[in-house]
Amino acid sequence: MRRYSAFAIAKEALRHNTGWQKAWRSPAPRKKYDVVIVGAGGHGLATAYHLGKNHGITNVAVVEKGWLGGGNTGRNTTIIRSNYLQDPSAAIYEKARSLYETMSQDLNYNVMFSPRGVIMLAQTHHEVRGYQRTAHANALQGVDTRWISPAEVKKLVPIINLDGPRYPVLGGLWQARGGTARHDAVAWGYARACSAMGMDIIQQCEVTGIDSAEGKVTGVQTTKGQIACDKLAMVVAGNSGLLAEMAGFRLPLETVPLQALVSEPIKPCMDVVVMANTVHGYMSQSDKGEMVIGGGTDGHNGYTQRGSFHHVEETVRALVETFPMISRLKMLRQWGGNVDVTGDRSPILSKTPLGNCFINCGWGTGGFKAIPGSGWAMAELVAKGEPGPLTAEFGLNRFREGRFIDESVAAGVAH
Numbered sequence: 001m002r003r004y005s006a007f008a009i010a011k012e013a014l015r016h017n018t019g020w021q022k023a024w025r026s027p028a029p030r031k032k033y034d035v036v037i038v039g040a041g042g043h044g045l046a047t048a049y050h051l052g053k054n055h056g057i058t059n060v061a062v063v064e065k066g067w068l069g070g071g072n073t074g075r076n077t078t079i080i081r082s083n084y085l086q087d088p089s090a091a092i093y094e095k096a097r098s099l100y101e102t103m104s105q106d107l108n109y110n111v112m113f114s115p116r117g118v119i120m121l122a123q124t125h126h127e128v129r130g131y132q133r134t135a136h137a138n139a140l141q142g143v144d145t146r147w148i149s150p151a152e153v154k155k156l157v158p159i160i161n162l163d164g165p166r167y168p169v170l171g172g173l174w175q176a177r178g179g180t181a182r183h184d185a186v187a188w189g190y191a192r193a194c195s196a197m198g199m200d201i202i203q204q205c206e207v208t209g210i211d212s213a214e215g216k217v218t219g220v221q222t223t224k225g226q227i228a229c230d231k232l233a234m235v236v237a238g239n240s241g242l243l244a245e246m247a248g249f250r251l252p253l254e255t256v257p258l259q260a261l262v263s264e265p266i267k268p269c270m271d272v273v274v275m276a277n278t279v280h281g282y283m284s285q286s287d288k289g290e291m292v293i294g295g296g297t298d299g300h301n302g303y304t305q306r307g308s309f310h311h312v313e314e315t316v317r318a319l320v321e322t323f324p325m326i327s328r329l330k331m332l333r334q335w336g337g338n339v340d341v342t343g344d345r346s347p348i349l350s351k352t353p354l355g356n357c358f359i360n361c362g363w364g365t366g367g368f369k370a371i372p373g374s375g376w377a378m379a380e381l382v383a384k385g386e387p388g389p390l391t392a393e394f395g396l397n398r399f400r401e402g403r404f405i406d407e408s409v410a411a412g413v414a415h
């Protein structure tokens, strides 16, 4: 892989940019791999990357039914934070956040990580207590957050209206090193690094069946033929229930549409990320100047990559009360993804009833921020066949044993 550098840019400028290579190869599938990963979203690609980097396993195929990063990874609002309540969540999300800090250097690819700070607004007394509790928990977990007053919120976000009629701002949970990153670049950076390690990323290749014998996966049926493997990792977010069904087991999760929208670009007016969970709305300003707005999940299960109109209306109506200046903005685009939501709003990184088959799903509305930590932990699970410290609590068995990791406050609707 050719390194990207200022020197390379200067050299290419002199020869009219004729020397750049493709960022990743697009090979035909081989007959067999040590590991097949289904799903070239951020989590699947990060799993492949860490299999190679941390465990030296590079005979890996990442199989993708569409284009890489075209699922939720390329559809989210890119918020990164680790201010979760429960210890296992704080551990994996903080691992991920810390890996984001050096991701551009690690991948030699600019993922535009912007630790601009994230505020979660408290707009009810219940939220005040909830976030103050989270701030205390984070202090014990070594996650750098703190409770801030309405005056401090106003200082950080001058455009905010603290005294909205329905949703006055009573304070907030502030994580100064939370922020955003460019979602496509995260997928592209991992894909380039995986391809450079000799891994095959096979796009336009849908898995349509799973072959097994004697309680173990032997390979997958795809639209590009059968591919045999020693180990299988399913990392397909909203499609997890369908993949599990092919493998003969069921998952305790539901798939629901979740949507986002962006405004026309305007001059810089807000340099932090603001989340308002009571109203199911959150907003940041992109580098292009668009206000990036996300809402809550639809109230019904579905696989349409859209979202219902009344949700946009409710989200915008509530945000206008908190940010009156957005009332005159034109909205440019709206889109949706399919998120996989578990009962306790925590992910599943687990062994499955099939001995050599592993699953990573259930990140729901908030898995972009977890990509590098999840990849790190999932690679360990796949390589060793047993959960490591970061995945131990996230197994499927927790639903049977009633050991929920309840993040409904931190992750129920927020991202």
Ligand SMILES: Cc1cc2nc3c(=O)[nH]c(=O)nc-3n(C[C@H](O)[C@H](O)[C@H](O)COP(=O)(O)OP(=O)(O)OC[C@H]3O[C@@H](n4cnc5c(N)ncnc54)[C@H](O)[C@@H]3O)c2cc1C
Residues within 6 Å of the ligand: 038, 039, 040, 041, 042, 043, 044, 063, 064, 065, 066, 067, 068, 069, 070, 071, 072, 073, 074, 075, 076, 077, 078, 079, 080, 205, 206, 207, 208, 235, 236, 237, 238, 239, 243, 258, 259, 260, 294, 335, 336, 337, 338, 339, 363, 364, 365, 366, 367, 368, 369, 370, 415
């Ligand atoms: C509107 C929206 C806003 C969000 N905002 C945030 C946010 O601000 N912060 C945050 O942390 N998270 C956010 N999320 C959640 C986040 O996007 C997801 O949790 C995360 O991207 C999941 O990544 P993934 O790699 O698991 O899934 P995906 O990126 O969806 O990748 C799964 C891939 O599997 C492929 N696939 C599925 N079935 C098959 C098959 N049979 N064969 C082959 N390939 C298959 C799909 O095509 C897809 O590319 C948001 C999500 C949405 C939809």
